[in-house]
Every structure is written in C-alpha cells, then in structure tokens.
Amino acid sequence: MKKFVLLLSAAVSLYSCMPPAVNRVIMKTYPPRSQDSSVVVYFSKSEIPVHAENLGIVSVYDSGASSRCDSVSVVNIIKEEARKAGGNGAYVSEYIKPSFWGSSCHQMTASLLWIGDFRAAADTGIHPVAQLSELKRIKPERTLSQVQLSLNAGYGFRTAKISDQLTQVQQQLLRELKSGIALGASGYYFFNDWTGLGLLFSQFNSQANALASTASGAQGIYNIREAIRFVGPSYAYRFKSGESWLVGMQLAIGYVGFEHRETLLNELYTVEGATAGTMVGFDVEYKFARRMGAFASLGLTSGTLTSYTENKNGVVQKVELDKDRWEGLGTANVMLGVRFHLK
Numbered sequence: 001m002k003k004f005v006l007l008l009s010a011a012v013s014l015y016s017c018m019p020p021a022v023n024r025v026i027m028k029t030y031p032p033r034s035q036d037s038s039v040v041v042y043f044s045k046s047e048i049p050v051h052a053e054n055l056g057i058v059s060v061y062d063s064g065a066s067s068r069c070d071s072v073s074v075v076n077i078i079k080e081e082a083r084k085a086g087g088n089g090a091y092v093s094e095y096i097k098p099s100f101w102g103s104s105c106h107q108m109t110a111s112l113l114w115i116g117d118f119r120a121a122a123d124t125g126i127h128p129v130a131q132l133s134e135l136k137r138i139k140p141e142r143t144l145s146q147v148q149l150s151l152n153a154g155y156g157f158r159t160a161k162i163s164d165q166l167t168q169v170q171q172q173l174l175r176e177l178k179s180g181i182a183l184g185a186s187g188y189y190f191f192n193d194w195t196g197l198g199l200l201f202s203q204f205n206s207q208a209n210a211l212a213s214t215a216s217g218a219q220g221i222y223n224i225r226e227a228i229r230f231v232g233p234s235y236a237y238r239f240k241s242g243e244s245w246l247v248g249m250q251l252a253i254g255y256v257g258f259e260h261r262e263t264l265l266n267e268l269y270t271v272e273g274a275t276a277g278t279m280v281g282f283d284v285e286y287k288f289a290r291r292m293g294a295f296a297s298l299g300l301t302s303g304t305l306t307s308y309t310e311n312k313n314g315v316v317q318k319v320e321l322d323k324d325r326w327e328g329l330g331t332a333n334v335m336l337g338v339r340f341h342l343k
Helices: 004-016 072-082 118-124 169-175
Strands: 020-028 040-042 053-061 089-098 107-114 147-158 179-189 194-214 217-239 245-264 267-286 291-304 307-314 313-321 331-340
Touching: 020 072, 020 147, 040 072, 040 217, 053 089, 072 089, 072 107, 147 194, 147 291, 169 179, 169 217, 179 217, 179 291, 179 331, 194 245, 194 267, 194 291, 194 331, 217 267, 217 291, 245 291
Parallel strands: 040 089
Antiparallel strands: 020 053, 053 107, 089 107, 147 179, 147 331, 179 194, 194 217, 217 245, 245 267, 267 291, 267 307, 291 331, 307 313
8 A cells, every 4th residue: 555655646746846838839039048138028018118029929838737837937938938039028918827627827828029129118118009919828729538437447455454363264264355356437527638527436346255154053155245335526637648648646535335245054144334435546548549548547445434234134233333343444456447538
C-alpha cells in the first residue's frame, strides 16, 4: 500500500509542476530583445500609445496539468513572448480568472506590441482608442473525449492484517480469502480535457475451502465466499502524455458493502454489512483507436465495518462490534481494462 501511495504522490508531483500552454500567431517580428529588456503590459486599451504596432497575438492557458500559472507568472510569459518577437509592449485583451468548475489557472490573451521610443510616446500623447484590431482568445481545440466509460478486471487483495489469536486453520483460511478477483467499471463526464465527475464501481471477490465436520460428526467441504464492493460519485483528473498515452487519477467517496457466506453441508451462515468509504485510483492508458483504449490501473478502497447483520440457519440478529474487533474492508486492486471515449 505504501508503494502505491508513493507512486501516486510522485505522479501528482511530477505533472503538477508543468507550465501553462502557450499558443501564438505572429504576423511581424523585429530582432529579439534581451531577457532584461523592459516590456510594458497594458490592461486598458485607452492607455496604449497611438503609434503602437501590432506584431501578433499570444494566448497562455491551462494545459491540463499546469501549476505555475498565477497571474504574475502568466504576465511574465507574455513579456517573454513579446521579447522573442522583438516587441516591448503587450495589451491583455482577455483575462480569464480561475473558477471552481473551470481551470485553477489565470489565463490571458495579449496582443504583442512594438512601441518604439517611449519618449516619443510622451510627446505625441495617448490616443483614446489605439488602432488595434479586436482579437479573440486563441482557444485550444478539445483533444479528449467528453464522455468516458471503462470496464476492467484483475487481481486484488485485502489490506487488513490477520489476527495472531486465531488458530492455524483459521489463519490459513483467511490467507486464502485475502486475495481474489477484482472487477471495476466507471463512467465520467468531463467538463474540459482534464477534469470530470462520474460514478465509480469496484468489487473484490474471494473464496476458501477446507474439509470440516458438523456438530453431529458429518464431514463435508467447508466453503467461504466474501465480497467487498464500492460504489460512489467520483472526481477524475486526466492528462495526455505524448500522442497516444493518457494518465488518469480518480478520487471517490461512497458506499462500501461487505458480504461473507459460509456453507457446510446443510448449514448456512452469512454476514452482511455496510459503511462509508473512499477509493483512490491511478491508471495509464494507451489509445489504440480514436474512440478506444486499453489501460492498467491501481486502486485502493478503504472502509471500516463497525456492525453487521448475522444470519445463522435462518436466525437473524444485528451485531455491534467492539472497537478492537472492527473489520477493515480495505482492498488494493491491480487491473487491466478497456475504455470507450464518446463524443
């Protein structure tokens, strides 16, 4: 579990340090200016000197994994783009501030300017409306799907420890129950290329068998089956890594259900319970077609059972567990799957 958390943290740290994306349309250039040369940035069109010359337009926007995108950093990027084009000024024509449902980045579009001699600008005065064409923001085309559906299956194991106070036979049965088949499914709607909301489902199944005797002395196969399932609303984050690779992370809070079933000849014993829990996931996808991809995923489900309903040969009762007997429902799942990209 610790290795998985470290891997997830490393991936988040790596891609949370990416700069914002820059898109530019340059119509005219002068010799590039040095990095320490002054660039004046205007936020009001009426302040632009009348003789300012438009060199082009640049947009600085969230790439989907950007973090260095505060307002000062974005303005510095615009200044650097102006220097590359040989300009010494910029007019910010559009400024999109961070929002809860949109991007967490400051995003700006600016016209790059060559003003020439600023002293001359002082002599000629400030024109109330500079002769610059209105240029709209260069918006990046959406490259990823709006709706994403996934199906996956693989191997899982329970993370709870086995008590040392159990018999060797009991410990052996629990060791067999600790690993089993994991299944999953999810569906998301993405508001943009990188963030979305949806529903996440995961189920862990395991079983164990042993030769045992009933109270009357009859022998038979003692069979135990367990299932832990999670379902709940989920937040998803994804970003591209190259042309065909996608990296995704998910966080969900929801329902964790537990089922335990024991059978021996005609005897039946079941336990059912539920609690609230969380699930975090990390996956890497290879898109082999425009609308389909294959992916590998790691997932951690957590939850603690404090009570359950017991059914012993038709006799049903509710059982409240002492704190030292609470049942850990945590699982770790390694799965492969197929993903469908719609719209």
